[in-house]
Structures are given as C-alpha cells and as structure tokens.
Amino acid sequence: MTSSREGRPGSGPVPAPAGPDDGGDTEAMALLEAARSDVDPELRRAVDTLPGQLRRIARYHFGWERADGTPAAGNAGKAIRPALVLAAVRALGGRPKDAVRAAAAVEVIHNFTLLHDDVMDRDATRRHRPTAWSVFGDADAILAGDALQALGYVMLAGDPHPGAARAAARLATCVVELCAGQQSDTAMERQAPGEVTLDGCLAMAEAKTGALLGCACAIGAVYAGAGEEEVAALDAFGREAGLAFQLIDDVIGIWGDPRRTGKPAGADLLARKKSLPVVAALGSGTAAGAELALLYGVPADPSDAAALARTVRVVEAAGGRDWAQLQAGDRMSRAVQCLARAVGEPAAAGELLALAEFVTRRTV
Amino acid sequence: MTSSREGRPGSGPVPAPAGPDDGGDTEAMALLEAARSDVDPELRRAVDTLPGQLRRIARYHFGWERADGTPAAGNAGKAIRPALVLAAVRALGGRPKDAVRAAAAVEVIHNFTLLHDDVMDRDATRRHRPTAWSVFGDADAILAGDALQALGYVMLAGDPHPGAARAAARLATCVVELCAGQQSDTAMERQAPGEVTLDGCLAMAEAKTGALLGCACAIGAVYAGAGEEEVAALDAFGREAGLAFQLIDDVIGIWGDPRRTGKPAGADLLARKKSLPVVAALGSGTAAGAELALLYGVPADPSDAAALARTVRVVEAAGGRDWAQLQAGDRMSRAVQCLARAVGEPAAAGELLALAEFVTRRTV
Numbered sequence: 001m002t003s004s005r006e007g008r009p010g011s012g013p014v015p016a017p018a019g020p021d022d023g024g025d026t027e028a029m030a031l032l033e034a035a036r037s038d039v040d041p042e043l044r045r046a047v048d049t050l051p052g053q054l055r056r057i058a059r060y061h062f063g064w065e066r067a068d069g070t071p072a073a074g075n076a077g078k079a080i081r082p083a084l085v086l087a088a089v090r091a092l093g094g095r096p097k098d099a100v101r102a103a104a105a106v107e108v109i110h111n112f113t114l115l116h117d118d119v120m121d122r123d124a125t126r127r128h129r130p131t132a133w134s135v136f137g138d139a140d141a142i143l144a145g146d147a148l149q150a151l152g153y154v155m156l157a158g159d160p161h162p163g164a165a166r167a168a169a170r171l172a173t174c175v176v177e178l179c180a181g182q183q184s185d186t187a188m189e190r191q192a193p194g195e196v197t198l199d200g201c202l203a204m205a206e207a208k209t210g211a212l213l214g215c216a217c218a219i220g221a222v223y224a225g226a227g228e229e230e231v232a233a234l235d236a237f238g239r240e241a242g243l244a245f246q247l248i249d250d251v252i253g254i255w256g257d258p259r260r261t262g263k264p265a266g267a268d269l270l271a272r273k274k275s276l277p278v279v280a281a282l283g284s285g286t287a288a289g290a291e292l293a294l295l296y297g298v299p300a301d302p303s304d305a306a307a308l309a310r311t312v313r314v315v316e317a318a319g320g321r322d323w324a325q326l327q328a329g330d331r332m333s334r335a336v337q338c339l340a341r342a343v344g345e346p347a348a349a350g351e352l353l354a355l356a357e358f359v360t361r362r363t364v
Numbered sequence: 365m366t367s368s369r370e371g372r373p374g375s376g377p378v379p380a381p382a383g384p385d386d387g388g389d390t391e392a393m394a395l396l397e398a399a400r401s402d403v404d405p406e407l408r409r410a411v412d413t414l415p416g417q418l419r420r421i422a423r424y425h426f427g428w429e430r431a432d433g434t435p436a437a438g439n440a441g442k443a444i445r446p447a448l449v450l451a452a453v454r455a456l457g458g459r460p461k462d463a464v465r466a467a468a469a470v471e472v473i474h475n476f477t478l479l480h481d482d483v484m485d486r487d488a489t490r491r492h493r494p495t496a497w498s499v500f501g502d503a504d505a506i507l508a509g510d511a512l513q514a515l516g517y518v519m520l521a522g523d524p525h526p527g528a529a530r531a532a533a534r535l536a537t538c539v540v541e542l543c544a545g546q547q548s549d550t551a552m553e554r555q556a557p558g559e560v561t562l563d564g565c566l567a568m569a570e571a572k573t574g575a576l577l578g579c580a581c582a583i584g585a586v587y588a589g590a591g592e593e594e595v596a597a598l599d600a601f602g603r604e605a606g607l608a609f610q611l612i613d614d615v616i617g618i619w620g621d622p623r624r625t626g627k628p629a630g631a632d633l634l635a636r637k638k639s640l641p642v643v644a645a646l647g648s649g650t651a652a653g654a655e656l657a658l659l660y661g662v663p664a665d666p667s668d669a670a671a672l673a674r675t676v677r678v679v680e681a682a683g684g685r686d687w688a689q690l691q692a693g694d695r696m697s698r699a700v701q702c703l704a705r706a707v708g709e710p711a712a713a714g715e716l717l718a719l720a721e722f723v724t725r726r727t728v
Contacts, residue, residue, distance in 0.1 A: 051544040053551065116510060120503040139484040139550045142506060143543045146480060146513065150539035153517050157533035165529055169521035175514035179507045180415040186503045187417065 028358030031351055035083035035103065036076075038096070042104040043076070046155050050147055057144035061115055061132045075127050080359060081106045081216040087351040088220020088234055091343045099223040101159045102167050106216050109152040109171055113178055113212075115145035120186060149175065163222040170222070174215040181207025188274050193282050193296040201279045202243065210242030213359075217352065221342065233342035234352075240335035241356035247328035248360050250275035251321060254312060266308045269315070270300040276327070281320030288318035332360060392447075392722030395715055399447035399467065400440075402460070406468040407440070410519050414511055421508035425479055425496045439491050444723060445470045445580040451715040452584020452598055455707045463587035466531050469519040470580050472512050473535055477542055477576075479509035484550060513539065527586040534586070538579040545571025552638050557646050557660040565643045566607065574606030577723075581716065585706065597706035598716075604699035605720035611692035612724050614639035615685060618676060630672045633679070634664040640691075645684035652681035696724060 047058045059065040063075040082103035086096040117123070118131040119141050125131060133141035156168040184204040188196050217238035221231040253268035253275055268275050281289050282296070292314045301307060315321065335356055343349040411422045423429040427439040446467035450460040481487070482495040483505050489495060497505035520532040548568035552560050581602035585595040617632035617639055632639050638646075645653050646660070656678045665671060679685065699720055707713040 050540060053547050054540070054544055112510075116506055120506060140547060142480055142484060143547045143550075146476075146510075147540050147543040149510065149513055150536045150543070153532065153536040154540065157529065157536060165521065168517065168532070172514045172517040172521060176414060176418070176511050176518065179511040179514070180418055183417050183504060183507045186507075 025354075025358055025361070027351070027354040031087060031355060032078050032080065032083050032358075035086055036079045038086065038100050039079060039082040039104045039107060040076070042100050043107060046104060046108060046151055049154075050144075050151065053140065054144050054147045057132055057136050057140050058111075058148060060135065061111060061144065063127060063129065067130070067135045077107075077111075077127065079107060080355065081110050081212060083355055084213060084216040084238060084352070085220040085223070087355055088217045089224045091348045091352050092221050092224035092226045092230060092234075093348075094220075094224025094226075098161050099220060101155055102161070102164065102219055102223055103216075105152045105155040105159075105167075106171065106212070106219060108148050108155065109175060110212060112145045112148035112152065113175075113182070115141050115148065117182060119145075120182070161223060163219075163225065166222050167219045170215055170218055174211050177207045177211040181205075181209070181211065184208070191274075193272075193274065193278075193293050196274045196279050196282070198276075198279050198283050201274065201276055205246040205276065206239055206243055209246045210239035213242040213245075214238035226342070230342040233338050237335050237338040237342065237352065237356070240331045240338060241360060244328045244331035244335065244356075244360040247276055247324045247331065250277055251324050251328075254278075254315060255321060266312055269308060269311045270302050272296055272300060277315055277320035277324040280323040280327075281315045281318035284318040284320070284323075286318045288314040292318055328360065332356070389718075389722055389725070391715070391718040395451060395719060396442050396444065396447050396722075399450050400443045402450065402464050403443060403446040403468045403471060404440070406464050407471060410468060410472060410515055411512075413518075414515065417504065418508050418511045421496055421500050421504050422475075422512060424499065425475060425508065427491060427493065431494070431499045440471075441475075441491065443471060444719065445474050445576060447719055448577060448580040448602060448716065449584040449587070451719055452581045453588045455712045455716050456585050456588035456590045456594060456598075457712075458584075458588025458590075462525050463584060465519055465523045466525070466528065466583055466587055467580075469516045469523075469531075470535065470576070470583060472519065473516040473539060474576060476509045476512035476516065477539075477546070479505050479512065481546060483509075484546070525587060527583075527589065530586050531583045534579055534582055538575050541571045541575040545569075545573070545575065548572070555638075557636075557638065557642075557657050560638045560643050560646070562640075562643050562647050565638065565640055569610040569640065570603055570607055573610045574603035577606040577609075578602030590706070594706040597702045601699050601702040601706065601716065601720070604695045604702060605724060608692045608695035608699065608720075608724040611640055611688045611695065614641055615688050615692075618642075618679060619685060630676055633672060633675045634666050636660055636664060641679055641684035641688040644687040644691075645679045645682035648682040648684070648687075650682045652678040652683075656682055692724065696720070 043062070044064065047062065047064075048055060050058055056065065056069060060067060063072055066072045085099055085103035085106055089096045089099045114126065115132055118126055119133045119138050123131055124134050131141070132144060136144075152171060153168055156164045156171065181204055184200065185208055188201065188204065214235040215238070218231045218235035221234040226234075250268070253273070254266060254277060256265070258265045264270075269278070278292070278296070281292050283289065292311070295307070295311050295314065300311075336353065339349050339352055339356075340346075343352070407426070408428070411426065412419060414422055420429065420433060424431060427436055430436045449463055449467035449470055453460045453463045478490065479496055482490055483497045483502050487495055488498050495505070496508060500508075516535060517532055520528045520535065545568055548564065549572055552565065552568065578599040579602070582595045582599035585598040590598075614632070617637070618630060618641060620629070622629045628634075633642070642656070642660070645656050647653065656675070659671070659675050659678065664675075700717065703713050703716055703720075704710075707716070
C-alpha cells in the first residue's frame with residue numbers, strides 16, 4: 001500500500017466526532033451511522049451464506065468474531081461506500097430502501113480487496129486487529145477474498161431491482177480497475193524514485209482509490225433509475241473526491257500530527273513510499289527535489305530523527321506539500337462540478353457533498 | 365493441491381491421441397479441438413481488454429506470451445469446460461454459436477482459480493512452464509487472478525443472450541463453492557491422517573473439482589433455454605463425472621505408470637497426500653489401514669524405495685484401490701443417469717458422454 005493511512009478511505013475505525021466547527025462532519029457521521037445500521041443486517045445475512053471456514057474468516061475480518069470464533073463487538077469500518085450508494089439514490093430521487101442490498105454488495109467487494117491487499121502488502125494489522133492472513137494464513141485469506149468477490153455478484157444476481165444487472169456490470173468492471181491500481185502501486189514501490197511519474201501516480205490513485213468510490217455513487221444513480229449521463233457524472237464525482245482523499249491522506253502521512261493521526265510522524269518517508277507529495281517533489285526540477293532523490297536512494301535509518309526532519313523539509317521546499325494541497329482543492333472543486341451536473345437541486349446534493357468533504361477534510 | 369495430477373481436470377497440456385480402441389476418445393478430442401478453436405478468439409479478445417501488466421500476466425498464464433512478452437506458441441489447456449458448455453447446448457437443442465462467450469467466461473473463471481491455487485500450493489510449474497507467481501511474484505499472480513474472476517462476470521454482463529444473467533448467478537455461486545473446496549483441501553493437508561474423513565474428502569473433491577464441471581454443463585443448459593430441472597440434472601451430471609475423474613486421478617497418483625503419466629511413481633504417497641484411496645484405506649478398519657496410519661505419521665524418505673513400495677502395498681491391501689475404482693464406476697453410472705434425465709434422446713447425449721469418459725477413462 002503506497003500512501004494511505006488506512007489502506008483505503010473508510011477502512012479504519014469509526015473516528016471520534018470532529019471539532020465544533022465541523023457541521024458538515026456531524027451530518028456525514030450521521031449518514032455513515034445510518035448507512036451502517038441499514039446495511040449491516042444485509043451484510044451479515046450475505047456473509048453467513050458462505051460455507052464453513054470461509055464464513056468464519058470473513059466474520060473475523062468484518063470484526064464480528066474473534067479469532068477463536070467467539071462473538072466480537074464488531075467494527076466493520078466506516079461504511080463510506082454504502083453511505084455513498086444510499087446518498088446517491090436519495091440525491092436522484094430514488095428509494096434508498098431498494099438499494100440496501102446493492103450497498104452491501106459494494107461493501108463486500110471493498111472488503112475482498114482489503115483482504116487481498118493485506119496479504120500482498122504484508123500488513124499485520126487492520127482496524128486495530130491482526131489481519132486475516134496473519135491469523136488464518138495466506139491461503140485462507142486469499143480464498144475468503146475470492147469468495148467475497150463472488151458473493152458480491154451473487155448478492156446482486158439475487159436482487160430483484162431492475163438496476164441490479166447494470167450495477168453488477170459496473171462493479172465487475174470496477175474490480176478490474178482496482179486490481180490494475182493495486183498492481184501499479186506494488187510495481188511503483190519496486191521502481192527507482194526517478195522512474196515514477198506524477199501522471200502515473202495520479203492514475204494509480206484514481207484506479208485504486210477513486211474507482212470504487214465512483215462506482216458506489218454510480219450504482220446509487222443506477223438504482224435511482226438515472227440515465228447514463230447522470231450515472232457517469234456521479235461516477236466522476238466519486239473518483240475526484242477519492243483522489244482528493246488520497247492527496248490529503250498522503251499529506252497527513254508526512255505532516256500529520258501523530259497525536260491526532262495515531263501514526264508515527266513521517267512513517268511514509270521512513271518507508272520510502274512514493275506518495276503523491278513525494279513524487280511531485282521528485283519531479284519538481286528544484287534543488288530540494290534533487291536532494292530528496294539522493295535521500296530516497298538509500299534506506300532510511302528510523303533512529304535518525306535529524307535525517308527524517310531533513311527529508312520532511314526538502315519535500316516541503318520542493319513544493320510537494322503545496323502541490324498536493326492545491327491539487328486536492330482542485331479535485332474537490334471538480335467533484336462539486338460533476339455533482340452539480342447530475343443533481344440540479346443543491347439541497348439534494350447536500351448528503352453526497354457532506355460525505356465527500358468528510359473523507360477529504362481531515363486533520364493535518 | 366491434494367490429489368490431482370494436473371491440479372484440476374484439463375489443466376494440463378493437450379494429450380497425445382489415445383490408443384486404437386478408444387473410439388470415444390477420438391470423438392472427445394475432436395470436440396475439445398473444436399471448442400478450443402471456437403472459444404480461443406473470444407478468450408483472447410476478453411483477456412486483451414485487461415489493462416497493462418494484468419493483461420501481460422494473463423497472457424503469460426494462458427501460454428500466449430513468454431515471460432518477456434514475446435509471443436508464444438500457446439497452450440491454454442484442453443478446454444474441457446468450454447467443450448462441456450457447448451456440448452450441453454447442443455444436447456438440449458440450443459445454438460452453440462450463441463454460447464461461445466459464456467464458454468469463454470467459464471474458462472476465464474477456471475483460470476482465475478488456477479492462478480490462485482498455484483500461489484497457495486507453491487506449485488512451480490503448470491502446463492510445463494513456470495507458474496505466473498514464480499515469474500511475476502505473488503502479488504501480480506493474485507491480482508491477475510482477481511481480475512480474471514471479475515472479467516468472467518464482465519463477459520457475461522456484456523452478453524446479450526437472455527440466459528446470461530442466470531449463467532452469471534450460477535457461476536458466482538459456483539466460485540464460492542470452489543473456494544470452499546480449495547479451503548478444505550489445504551485444511552486437510554494440515555490435519556493428522558486420522559482426522560480426515562472419507563465423507564469430508566469426497567465433499568472436498570466435489571466442491572473443488574465437480575462444481576465447475578457441473579456449472580459448465582448447467583450453463584450450457586441455460587443457454588439452450590432449458591428448464592430448472594434439466595439444468596439441475598446437467599449440473600449433477602458434471603459433478604458426478606468430476607468426482608469420477610478425481611477418483612481415477614488419485615488412483616493414477618499411486619499406481620499410474622510413470623512412463624505414461626510423466627510423474628514419478630508414488631509421488632502422492634511420498635508427499636503424504638490425503639488422496640481418496642489413502643483416506644479410504646486409513647478408514648478401512650483393517651490391519652493394513654493401521655499400518656498406513658503409522659507410515660503416514662512420519663515424513664517419507666524419497667530415497668527409500670522399499671518403504672514407498674510397502675506404502676503402495678498397504679493402501680492396496682487396505683482396499684483403497686478397489687474402493688476408488690468401484691466408487692469411480694459408481695459415480696460414472698450416476699452421471700449417466702443424470703444425463704438421461706436431462707437428455708431423453710441417447711444420440712443427443714453422445715458428446716457429453718464422450719467428454720465425461722475422456723476425462724475419467726485414463727491410463728492407470
């Protein structure tokens with residue numbers, strides 16, 4: 001995983017309420033809470049159709065069971081994608097009740113990618129718990145992921161809604177893109193710093209992070225009976241918001257306050273990750289950019305605080321931070337434009353906007 | 365992989381023609397050849413829609429490219445599943461031309477499972493070439509497999525045939541079962557010899573090997589416009605034939621002539637694999653079965669030919685071979701009964717029967 005605090009947006013634990021000025025966040029958190037309670041029964045029902053051990057691995061992954069099979073309090077993630085599906089249905093005048101299964105199917109697909117990403121990235125924890133592969137082994141985690149991908153389509157195939165087939169087609173197409181994004185990500189980590197281009201890095205982030213957020217919004221539009229133009233506009237809205245998220249997430253990965261992010265400062269730089277601000281700095285043509293290339297050419301010494309501080313400063317001096325923040329703002333305004341194209345009435349667009357701002361407006 | 369010479373039926377290279385008495389094999393090989401030439405263009409077209417590196421990994425896996433990306437002669441396997449789809453369509457009076465994309469989608473799904481099985485089983489070669497993971501690494505092989513699973517549904521979603529949605533639902537449900545079968549298989553390999561039951565072993569083989577052969581036949585029936593009863597009968601036909609295949613394959617794994625199978629004699633016993641004849645012998649309640657349990661309790665010494673010969677003899681003395689051969693015959697006669705239920709006219713059933721006999725009637 002190149003550059004995300006939590007793997008992908010909304011994969012982390014439910015956050016504490018934001019500060020008093022964040023009225024939009026309060027709305028977003030209420031939407032997420034409502035989506036979780038609407039979708040959770042459908043999600044559990046679907047996962048419980050899996051046979052034997054696959055069910056157990058999936059239930060562990062979703063946080064509903066401990067490794068020994070006893071029930072757990074459960075923390076299945078923020079449910080941003082289901083909330084986007086349901087908000088998109090409402091924004092376009094559909095009935096969200098009819099889209100609950102589709103929203104759950106999108107979440108199942110998201111979780112298939114998390115299971116496999118954790119195996120590939122050798123990530124030992126997710127949502128503050130040991131990852132499925134580290135508990136059950138690689139083979140079981142791969143198989144549970146494979147079964148969840150299939151389950152997503154089984155759920156849509158059994159959905160009587162007239163939009164279900166169109167949604168399944170979008171979802172399967174999106175999975176190919178997600179795989180391509182993750183593939184680019186792992187390939188970039190193996191490349192020399194100078195070989196990674198900013199365009200390549202942005203394309204990777206769009207495929208890996210933007211595509212499924214876009215697909216969630218698009219599926220909501222499909223379930224509202226929208227035409228192809230509105231569906232495409234909502235897809236673009238989710239993609240742009242996803243890119244804005246990734247940019248902000250990468251900024252947090254370097255300049256975030258460890259007391260607020262819960263992550264050690266500069267962890268991405270120590271891991272020599274080619275996050276967006278880093279790649280922008282490397283390609284800046286500045287003296288600081290050239291110094292960064294030298295620093296990134298050798299592994300970091302985690303005990304050398306001065307070297308880390310120097311690396312943080314050169315990324316900033318090379319313009320990496322400013323570029324990422326401007327770019328994030330630009331992506332959010334593009335997202336808003338896409339949203340306006342699909343949803344003429346500003347009031348109807350409010351929920352989608354609140355969700356997009358929630359995932360991107362995060363404490364740096 | 366517990367007990368299959370080639371992982372799953374038809375995953376190996378195209379075999380040399382059978383002996384002069386095998387008239388049915390000649391028919392089956394002509395059917396396979398025809399299926400390959402019908403399905404190959406659709407398969408290549410679909411795989412070529414994958415983005416960048418995923419396409420390259422998939423093209424390597426199918427044998428169309430070398431590891432360096434240059435074209436290869438190509439050996440994408442026997443195409444048993446596509447041949448079953450097309451033969452089932454013909455048997456029930458449908459138009460096989462309309463089912464070519466569905467047949468290719470089934471083959472794409474089969475190949476997704478092969479890519480992932482090779483990663484999990486650490487198999488270094490497939491179809492006489494290095495496996496994808498050993499060339500591109502685990503992450504790329506997992507991602508190419510994930511993308512192929514999604515591609516199978518994309519192909520069906522884009523198929524205008526009225527049976528496409530029903531076929532996609534069956535295929536996704538089948539994938540869950542395939543995953544459960546592979547999960548049981550890897551779990552059984554970790555269990556002590558006495559813990560594996562014959563029923564568990566048969567259920568595993570049905571899920572892992574029978575389910576997709578049954579699904580291929582069922583999808584053919586769906587594309588012929590058959591009713592649910594005929595579809596279910598063809599599914600059962602494929603499952604029973606798949607179990608017969610697995611039983612025979614396991615017998616070959618112990619008593620097969622290395623000059624004809626291309627595998628060292630007793631390889632499954634040296635690896636302490638819990639193949640069906642072994643599990644039957646272990647559960648036989650005989651003195652030979654008890655001796656086998658002792659032998660299986662410690663790792664084999666590959667240089668000790670006498671110990672291997674002794675192991676072969678006790679499996680046979682405990683009735684493992686006889687049981688597996690009787691059981692295979694029984695499964696084939698059940699398969700024939702299922703086929704007769706769905707296809708009243710014996711002449712119409714001829715192709716499916718020839719294919720089933722081809723995969724099961726193999727030189728021991």
